[in-house]
Amino acid sequence: MLELYEELVVDILLRLPVKSLLRFRCVSKFWRDLIDSKYFIDMHRQQSINSNTNFHMMFQISSNQLCSCSEYFDNDGLKRSLTKIDIPMSRQTIGSRTQCFCTEIIGCCNGLLCTQFLDFDYALWNPFTRRYNKLPQAPKLEFDLLKNSKPFEGFGYDHVHDVYKVLRIFQIFYPDDFNRKNSIIRNQICVYSLRLNSWKYIEDYPYGDHNYEFQYNHNRGCFVNGASHWLAYPLILNENGFRVQGLEWSIVAFNFEVEKFSTIPHPNANRNGKSFQIDNLGGFLCIFEEVCETCYVWVMKQYGVGESWIKLLSLDLHSFKLEYPIADPDRYVQPVAYYSKNGEKLLMKTNFNTLTWYNLKEATSNIIRFPIKMGSYNAYMCLESLVLPYNVDDKEIAAQIQ
Amino acid sequence: MSEVDMAVIKPEMMKSFIWLQTADGSIQQVEQEVAMFCPMICHEVIQKGMGSSKSYAISVPQRVNPASLSLILDYCRFHQVPGRSNKERKSFDEKFIRMDTKRLCELTSAADSLQLKPLVDLTSRALARIIEGRSPEEIREIFHLPDDLTEEEKLEPLKNTTDDPRIRLLNRLYAKKRKELKEKEKLKIVEVEEDRVDDRSVDDLLSFINGGEGGIIGCWFFCALLLNSCCSIFFLIV
Numbered sequence: 001m002l003e004l005y006e007e008l009v010v011d012i013l014l015r016l017p018v019k020s021l022l023r024f025r026c027v028s029k030f031w032r033d034l035i036d037s038k039y040f041i042d043m044h045r046q047q048s049i050n051s052n053t054n055f056h057m058m059f060q061i062s063s064n065q066l067c068s069c070s071e072y073f074d075n076d077g078l079k080r081s082l083t084k085i086d087i088p089m090s091r092q093t094i095g096s097r098t099q100c101f102c103t104e105i106i107g108c109c110n111g112l113l114c115t116q117f118l119d120f121d122y123a124l125w126n127p128f129t130r131r132y133n134k135l136p137q138a139p140k141l142e143f144d145l146l147k148n149s150k151p152f153e154g155f156g157y158d159h160v161h162d163v164y165k166v167l168r169i170f171q172i173f174y175p176d177d178f179n180r181k182n183s184i185i186r187n188q189i190c191v192y193s194l195r196l197n198s199w200k201y202i203e204d205y206p207y208g209d210h211n212y213e214f215q216y217n218h219n220r221g222c223f224v225n226g227a228s229h230w231l232a233y234p235l236i237l238n239e240n241g242f243r244v245q246g247l248e249w250s251i252v253a254f255n256f257e258v259e260k261f262s263t264i265p266h267p268n269a270n271r272n273g274k275s276f277q278i279d280n281l282g283g284f285l286c287i288f289e290e291v292c293e294t295c296y297v298w299v300m301k302q303y304g305v306g307e308s309w310i311k312l313l314s315l316d317l318h319s320f321k322l323e324y325p326i327a328d329p330d331r332y333v334q335p336v337a338y339y340s341k342n343g344e345k346l347l348m349k350t351n352f353n354t355l356t357w358y359n360l361k362e363a364t365s366n367i368i369r370f371p372i373k374m375g376s377y378n379a380y381m382c383l384e385s386l387v388l389p390y391n392v393d394d395k396e397i398a399a400q401i402q
Numbered sequence: 403m404s405e406v407d408m409a410v411i412k413p414e415m416m417k418s419f420i421w422l423q424t425a426d427g428s429i430q431q432v433e434q435e436v437a438m439f440c441p442m443i444c445h446e447v448i449q450k451g452m453g454s455s456k457s458y459a460i461s462v463p464q465r466v467n468p469a470s471l472s473l474i475l476d477y478c479r480f481h482q483v484p485g486r487s488n489k490e491r492k493s494f495d496e497k498f499i500r501m502d503t504k505r506l507c508e509l510t511s512a513a514d515s516l517q518l519k520p521l522v523d524l525t526s527r528a529l530a531r532i533i534e535g536r537s538p539e540e541i542r543e544i545f546h547l548p549d550d551l552t553e554e555e556k557l558e559p560l561k562n563t564t565d566d567p568r569i570r571l572l573n574r575l576y577a578k579k580r581k582e583l584k585e586k587e588k589l590k591i592v593e594v595e596e597d598r599v600d601d602r603s604v605d606d607l608l609s610f611i612n613g614g615e616g617g618i619i620g621c622w623f624f625c626a627l628l629l630n631s632c633c634s635i636f637f638l639i640v
Contacts, residue, residue, distance in 0.1 A: 006568065008510055008526065009545070015530035026538040026556040028547040033569045039576040160584065 010034065014047045017054055018128045018384045041386045045110055054384040057336075057347075058113075058127070063102040064090030066127060068382070082371065088132050089115055089123045106166070107155030107223050111385030114155035114166055119146070122166055124194070124389035127382070133390040138168050138199055139190050148173045149188075152214050154221030154228025156256040165256045166192040167221065167228060168199075171214060191259060194391055202259060211235040212252055215276070222280045225303040227253040229264065229285060231271070231278050247271065251278065251285070265306030267298040280380070281335055286312075288335055293317045297335050297346070313346065313360065320365065336379045349379060420447065421459035424468050429459050432475055439478035441517040463515035469505070470512035473498075477521055499528040503544055506532070 013021065013035070021044070025032045034040050048054040059067045061084075069081040090103040101117040108114075113125045120140055125132035141149065154167040170188040189202040212232035221228030232252045236244045249271045251264040266287065269276070273291030280286065285300040287309075295315040302308035317333065334349045350356045350367070357366040420437040423429045437453070438444045446452045446460045453460040462471060480486075480494050499506065506525055513521040533541055542549055 005511060005514065008514055008522070011522070011526045012530045012533070015527060016534055020534050024538060024541060026551060027541045029550045029555075030568070031547070032551065032555075034572075037569045037573055039569070039572040042576065162580070 006030075010040070010043075013040070014044050018386055021386065022129060035386070041388070045383065045385045045387060048383055048385060056382050056384055057379060058105075058108070058382040059379045060105055063104075064100060066105075068127070085127050087115060088125065088130070089117055089134060104220075105380075106153045106220050107228070108380050108382045109155055109157045109164065109223055111383040111387045112155075112164060112389055113382065114153075116153060122168075122192070124164065126385070126387060126389050128384045129386060129388075131389055135166070135192055136198065138192065139188075139201070141170055141172075141188060145170075145172050145188075150214070150216050152221065152230060154223065154230075154254060156221075156223045156226065156228050156254075158256040159226060160257050161195070163256075164194040165259075167254055167256075168192075169214070197391060212250065214252070215249075221254065222278055222285070224280050224283065224285045226257055227255040229253045229278055231276065233271075251287075264300075264304060265309075267300075267309035267311075269296065269298055275332065275334065277334070279335065281312075282381075286335065290317075290333060295333055313358070315358070355379075420453040421456055422453070422471070423459040423461050424466065424471060425462070425464045426468065428468065429456060431456075433479075435482050436475055436478045439482040439518070440474070441519075443516065463512075465515040466512040467508060470508050473505075473509055474512060474516065474518065474521065478518075481520070495524055499524060503529070503532055507544070 009031075013024070013031075016024075021035050025035050056068045056070055061067050064087045066085040066087060068083055068085060087103045090101050092099045092101070103115050103117045106114040106116050106122070111126055111128065113127060115123050115125055117123070120138040121134070122138060123132050123134045149170040149172040152169040152171065155164075156167070157164050168190050172186045172188065174186070190199045191202055192199045211234070213235050215231040215233070221230050223229075230252050232250050234248050234250065236248075238244050249266070251266045252261060253264050254261050264285070269287050269289045270291045271289070273289050275288060275290035275295075277288050278286065279288060281297070281299055285303065287298040289296050289298075293316070295313065295317060296311060297313040297315075298309050299312045300309050313335075315333075320333075332349070332351070336347045336349050336355065344359060344361055346358045346360055348356045348358055353370045355368045355370075357368065359365070418434045419431040420434050420443065421429060421431050422437065422443070438447065442463070443453070443460060447454075452458050466474070477498060481491060501509075506529055510522060510525040510529065513525060533544065536544075541547070
């Protein structure tokens with residue numbers, strides 16, 4: 001008589017990938033109820049994070065398609081595991097007509113992606129279970145202000161109250177031309193909570209005595225340690241009321257639990273080089289700069305502690321294998337993920353079609369070429385989880401979801 | 403005299419043995435360090451003083467059949483040796499779990515009842531790898547599960563509510579655990595102070611031993627008391 005106690009069954013199921021679990025919902029009533037239960041979903045997510053398994057590299061390759069592949073890939077592994085995923089909210093079929101929207105991924109958290117399409121529409125989506133939830137529309141901005149403003153978004157998780165939240169900031173410039181004329185910034189900030197299923201305005205800004213202008217080319221906040229982060233420059237006005245560009249810069253963080261802004265101490269990096277951005281590198285806050293054809297990667301080993309910034313990598317691009325010559329305007333280098341359980345290798349984006357594994361210890365690199373042609377893309381690590389993109393308690397919403 | 407008789411006659415000079423009895427009634431003796439590798443057996447020996455002779459053999463839980471017990475003892479015999487490298491242990495583990503699924507399930511059950519967590523982890527991982535690619539029908543066969551969903555229910559995307567009391571219990575326990583963790587965060591400062599209170603009481607007790615009567619016997623008695631309540635304080639004295 002074969003008897004495997006239920007706790008042991010749970011222990012085994014917790015180690016399986018999402019694809020198998022979705023299939024096993026058909027096994028029996030108990031297995032289905034177990035896999036759908038909040039207990040199992042959260043335990044499975046925790047187990048994946050603790051054992052560093054079930055992570056995938058995700059690339060957005062076009063406005064309505066993603067590409068995913070399992071971690072630790074080499075050239076062969078990439079070919080085998082690369083799968084295309086359609087972004088469901090990028091298409092809308094009304095009658096016989098299908099409309100395509102340009103969709104952007106705002107952020108990734110616990111296996112949920114937050115997407116943005118049109119100006120004020122957002123959705124939460126689990127690309128592995130294929131479930132998605134269109135959120136109520138964010139508060140609008142009048143057209144006059146909208147055309148003079150820059151949007152910044154962040155997607156995060158309040159782990160204390162178990163709520164997913166979306167932050168939206170419009171930095172509004174006066175009077176008209178925000179590229180040349182200097183102007184005073186006003187901010188419209190609102191936060192969406194999945195638990196409350198609504199948006200609300202936030203007044204806590206500017207931070208301290210400075211008003212900050214966020215760096216625009218990286219307007220998706222990077223989520224680390226319960227907060228979204230942006231690079232920002234303190235807004236300094238000269239005697240004529242015009243905004244002045246200085247060398248000063250800061251890291252502005254929005255904590256999703258207390259819903260407040262703060263600044264994080266930053267390393268001694270230079271913002272005026274060819275590249276300057278902030279990222280989540282394997283769970284750590286990371287600053288990447290490229291100055292005088294040398295790349296520096298800084299990592300904050302202990303969150304919030306200024307002294308814990310370390311220079312992980314100092315790479316002279318002249319000695320590095322690049323697809324395009326250094327001076328080529330299309331050439332760029334950017335870190336993507338911080339792989340291998342011993343943290344030895346760094347995955348870098350070195351072009352539109354190539355990634356490079358850089359071995360930090362041995363200073364060697366291994367180029368990976370994409371088997372399919374891709375344009376410019378964003379890449380990030382996404383956890384494969386069963387997390388639902390909507391509030392389970394809300395039965396009305398649950399009934400509408402496919 | 404045969405060698406077996408010799409071994410029985412001089413027990414004090416040879417290594418000591420623990421006596422175990424399986425559910426089918428058969429009794430066997432196992433080297434002490436091997437058997438003590440199982441937390442459940444360790445507990446029986448220390449807390450209840452069992453296993454020292456045939457008549458006081460430790461009753462092994464029902465889920466442990468003789469075949470599983472033999473496998474578990476092989477596992478313990480290998481891993482209790484302290485000098486082995488991680489590579490050796492890993493290589494042993496990989497060869498060890500090569501058995502059919504039925505045997506693996508029995509072994510998982512048995513290891514769990516003996517509280518041998520590393521072996522439970524190893525066998526669970528192996529079972530997860532085995533069932534990962536299987537179809538629901540094969541899964542039902544392996545675990546002897548009832549096919550109690552209707553065809554409609556199998557196609558349903560999500561079931562939010564559940565009537566199953568086991569799931570409701572799991573959800574409740576989980577909500578409780580989350581709450582406890584939150585409370586723990588808030589009470590961290592208080593806990594540190596409580597530790598300090600413990601230190602003081604140990605100092606007090608130590609001075610009591612040194613100043614009072616009883617000498618070595620008192621010290622040992624005191625140690626036995628402490629072993630029962632808090633292992634870390636025991637190490638302080640030693």
